[in-house]
Amino acid sequence: MSTTRSRARARIPRWFVLWMGLLAALVAVSCSALFWQLAAEGTLPTIVVLWFVLGVLGAIALLFxxxxxxxxxxxxxSLVSPLLLGVLVALVWFDIPEATGWRLSRPILEDQAADCANPGHRTRLGIYTITYITSRDGGCLFYTQAHESNSGGFAYFSDPATPPHIGPPATNGVEYETFEGHWYRFVEHH
Known part of the structure; x- marks a missing residue:
């Protein structure tokens, strides 16, 4: 019986083992990069490219x-790469990258919100790239890299009262959405 098992293992060509190992490594690196980009609210083009790369790698992994x-x-x-992709999809489905990014960044954002001072340049707070910080509507707004085109990010209001309004403004202005505690998500409409 042991000779039958050793023959079955011996029939797997070395090129296949090396190729599938390389493919699994590429999938793991791409999954990690996408997890990071989602957690750090990376730019949309980067996220789209990473999803495309994972789609191509997933198709190749499926065929081989x-x-x-x-x-x-x-x-x-044969199952390592599809399993890695399945784990990533499950993590994304349950918003684990976003929750992880928020948990890692919240304390430093709260410290910065006390002063609400713009450093004058892009800066990294926690894992988020912050493009601009300003006081507005009685709170501190942190514009993130992901929302450069829409001008959005996180807003902190230390006063227990909410921002001036929740939801879209009547005219051009800031749309606030409840996020967590004193924190809100916002999008600035021009």
Whole structure:
């Protein structure tokens, strides 16, 4: 019986093991990069490119995985990449990257909100790239890199009262949305 198992393992060609290992490494790096971009509220073009890369890598992994399963019975090598992709999709589905980014960045954002001083240049607070900080409507607004075209980000209001309004403004202005505690998400309409 042990000779049958060793023959089955010996039939898996070395090129297949190396190729699937390389493919799994590329998928793992791409998944990590996408997780980081989602957590740090990266730019939309970067996120789209990473999803595209993962789609291409996933299609390749599926094709070679089917080959490995049907021809070589290489379950482990064939299933690593699809499993990594499945884990990433589940994490994204449950908003784990965004929640992780917020948990890592909230304390430093709260410290910065006390002064609400614009450093005059892009800065990194926690894992977010902040393009601008300003006082407005009685709160402190942090414009993030992800919202450069829409002018949006996080707003902190230390007063228990909410911002002047929740939802879209009647005319051009800032749209606030409840986020967590004294924190709000905002989009500035021009």
């Amino acid at each position: 995985g089917l080959l490995g399963l049907l021809r070589y019975r290489a379950f482990f090598y």
